[in-house]
Amino acid sequence: MSFKDFNFKDYIQEALDEIKFKEPTPVQQKLIPVVRSGRDLVGESKTGSGKTHTFLLPIFEKLNPESRDVQVVITAPSRELATQIYQSTKQIAKHSDTEIRVVNYVGGTDKQRQIEKLKVAQPHIVIGTPGRIYDLFKSGDLAIHKAHTFVVDEADMTMDMGFLATVDKIAASLPKEVQILVFSATIPQKLQPFLKKYLTNPVMEQIKTSTVIADTIDNWLVSTKGRNKNGQILEMLKGMQPYLAMIFVNTKERADDLHSYLVSNGLKVAKIHGGIPPRERKRIMNQVKKLEFEYIVATDLAARGIDIEGVSHVINDAIPQDLSFFVHRVGRTGRNGLSGTAITLYQPSDDSDIRELEKMGITFEPKVFKDGEFQDTYDRDRRANREKAYQKLDTEMIGLVKKKKKKIKPGYKKKIQWKVDEKRKRERRAANRAKGRAERKAKKQSF
Structure with missing residues (x-):
């Protein structure tokens, strides 16, 4: 499958071509259609699985650049992660003929300057850390009450860092019909009350990677x-x-x-x-x-x-x-x-x-x-493996090996060695025959 099979708007496809994204990851392939359907989603997937574009691409597909309202709110637990999402979002937005306003609100930045800009125009997509987003909303400067999509990225990390209560307040300020997308590397039990409170009949998807660590x-x-x-x-x-x-x-x-x-x-x-x-x-x-x-x-x-x-x-x-x-x-x-x-x-x-x-x-x-x-x-x-291997020897083999260690005539030693070798050969042949039978049986079942 390629990204072109999703039939995204032309400017979205141009953005994907620029960063040389050709084939969707397993997460993107499975979850982009779910996000496009408008249903709430809890996506459990590992870091590096491509989940940022899993939610960004359908968001841009649904976005109305002609509107003056905030349409999307995305929270991340750290300034660095919020900035990373912001950069990916800006990369797509710049390809649109109509201006798409994307703003990153994180702690440690000039809040007063942000307020002054909000008086002129509200962003279409709000990205940031929960604390700064909620502060701007609470002061009445950021109007998120009409947003149609709310993304909580790295939800388990958000909870671990003590920001879930603030995310809860943001969610409570959004329309009842808002689509909520929660992405997380794990879904801990302590996250369940938040999910039950705000998500309506969500799709729960756990995307397992074929290898825990990349083959590279x-x-x-x-x-x-x-x-x-x-x-x-x-x-x-x-x-x-x-x-x-x-x-x-x-x-x-x-x-x-x-x-x-x-x-x-x-x-x-x-x-x-x-x-x-x-x-x-x-x-x-x-x-x-x-x-x-x-x-x-x-x-x-x-x-x-x-x-x-x-x-x-x-x-x-x-x-x-x-x-x-x-x-x-x-x-x-x-x-x-x-x-x-x-x-x-x-x-x-x-x-x-x-x-x-x-x-x-x-x-x-x-x-x-x-x-x-x-x-x-x-x-x-x-050492442990040697002991295990020794334990696997049957009684006959152990007896032969013990005899071999004793001081006995050379000719008798050779006979014992021959018996040990023969015993091992028989076991290998039996194991190979069993393996062959299993492979033939599996082949028959596959037809």
């Missing part, structure tokens, strides 16, 4: 046992020579510590976390986009709230406390079909977390950084 990403596991972590990261960064590397840490304090260490060793490193003032964060992001940094130290704010292009490497300084963020972190690289490398540092106490990630379908390649390069190393489970 090499996912490596590196042990820190007995090593100084700061020194290990510095050594790896110097050896990798990345286009752009993101190093994820679990706390602001760790971000400050690692950033200070890397800078003191001559690397030009950006730092992004929630404790940095909005203006400073905006300045740093602009520098990142201009490729003034080769390395970024960040907390999980950047894992879901920021889309940075050209990330060639991701390093997890530690496994995230919330394991769901692992996928968001790693998903910063290997985007748009490009290759990427994700490196996770771990210690023996992380073993249970690694097993949980493996249960989610995430596979790791064990590596060691040696002589200035990453090299293959042993599986951390090698």
Whole structure:
């Protein structure tokens, strides 16, 4: 399927051609028709699945540029994510012959200037963080009471950051017939009361990706046992020579510590976390986009709230406390079909977390950084795997192996070895026959 099969308005198709969007993602293919139908929707899909255009394209299709009213309200939990949606929206809007007014309202910007502009004209599409949008509505400057579409993006993150009560107030201010679209990586139980309160018979769609991590990403596991972590990261960064590397840490304090260490060793490193003032964060992001940094130290704010292009490497300084963020972190690289490398540092106490990630379908390649390069190393489970393999031997085999270990005549040793080899050959042949029968049976059933 291609985007042309949706028969969007000409200017929307022009916008898609400009950014070379040809084929819709599974999320877009399944949910764009639902959004176009006018029904309320709860879409559960992972970061990087293309959900921004899933709601933007049908919104533009329905938009009336001749109207003077606010028609669409879109909330996002962070300034960076709101700005990212705003940029995607502006990219489509600029192709329209009739002006489509799109405005981004986030904290840390000039509120008075925004109010002055609202006196002249209301935007067609409002995008922003819940707090600033509600402030402008409450003061009577932003008129959202006629909007026909309300989008709550990253709903679980909105709830985690304490903004759901404000989103609730915005929803209560909109017309009863408004179409509500909720998108989220997960749908936690605490979100259910909001959904039941405002959504009318919504379509609930969970889009499962074929792989948890994109095929374009090499996912490596590196042990820190007995090593100084700061020194290990510095050594790896110097050896990798990345286009752009993101190093994820679990706390602001760790971000400050690692950033200070890397800078003191001559690397030009950006730092992004929630404790940095909005203006400073905006300045740093602009520098990142201009490729003034080769390395970024960040907390999980950047894992879901920021889309940075050209990330060639991701390093997890530690496994995230919330394991769901692992996928968001790693998903910063290997985007748009490009290759990427994700490196996770771990210690023996992380073993249970690694097993949980493996249960989610995430596979790791064990590596060691040696002589200035990453090299293959042993599986951390090698001892346990040997024990399991030994346990699988039947009684006869165990007896033969034990006999072989004893000091006996060489000729008898050869006989035992022959018996062991023969036993293993018979088992392999039996396994191959069983496999062949299963394949033939499956083939017959497929006809």
